[in-house]
Amino acid sequence: MGPPDGGSPNPTLKITDWKKVSTALEKIDTPSFNSIPDDISTADEIDSAIDTLPTTIESQCSHASPPYDIAHIQHIEEEVQSKASSEPKDDLPTVSLSEIQTLVKSLKTKKAPGLIGISNKAIKYFSLPLLGLLVAIFNTCLRNCYFPPIWKKAEIIGINRPGKPRDLFTSYKPIILLSGLGKLFDRILKTRLSDHLFGKGLIIDEQFNFHPVHSSPQQVLRLVEYISEGFKSKQKNRSCLL
Known part of the structure; x- marks a missing residue:
């Protein structure tokens, strides 16, 4: 979010x-x-x-392999080879x-x-x-x-x-x-x-997963406070949860 x-x-x-x-x-x-x-x-x-x-x-965790896209695989291999052969920045x-x-x-x-x-x-x-x-x-x-x-x-x-x-x-x-x-x-x-x-x-500072001193409860609290401020000012709030 x-x-x-x-x-x-x-x-x-x-x-x-x-x-x-x-x-x-x-x-x-x-x-x-x-x-x-x-x-x-x-x-x-x-x-x-x-x-x-x-x-x-x-047997329970195996899935049928999708059909191979030879051109796509070749493109990926070329990209990987190019990255691997270049000097790290x-x-x-x-x-x-x-x-x-x-x-x-x-x-x-x-x-x-x-x-x-x-x-x-x-x-x-x-x-x-x-x-x-x-x-x-x-x-x-x-x-x-x-x-x-x-x-x-x-x-x-x-x-x-x-x-x-x-x-x-x-x-x-x-x-x-x-x-x-x-x-x-x-x-x-x-x-x-x-x-x-x-x-x-x-x-970014707004990321609350895998971020030191940024716990998930803090993010939930921020969301609640933001919605509460919207209620006080009679504004509508929208959220996109993925």
Whole structure:
């Protein structure tokens, strides 16, 4: 939402009604789950249940791919190649050893590791040479605009909700485990992108999402006060909610 005197609101704001989503998922037939017994007692049944879970999640979340537009894809690839080969206009600050040490100290040790199997507790025990290697890797990633694909992949564990039937997809709560190293690099990127956006004045003061000292209740209060002032002066108020 823009300021009262005019401004550029966000083009879209996606709001999901999770209650409707849950109701829709409950209506989805999950035949592969129907074969999972309520009482799993043997090793074979455990393996079967584990194998069934990711397959079912993938089948329910997959959608048919739209037809390819070869010309459009080629145009996008050329644009990406042009951007990637050009020199960056604003170089991001390099990563320092002291920054890595501070971030590593703040890691929570009780978090489970992701696919690469390196836990946060293990990262906290990294020696100085290993931390120096991390500095070199992160700086190379920044310089080449690269985020390693393995850090984007997550391990998903399905936990059965208490008292819920095991043959329903909605009875399982997905737990997503990401790489600790990926989270470190993510925080490094976030810090630099935030400094760049706010330092260049690219984030307007009227934005109340992902903005320090700008909470959503403040935006709601501003809206209520603006409408109240309109009532007092007998003016009509209009709003566009996206």
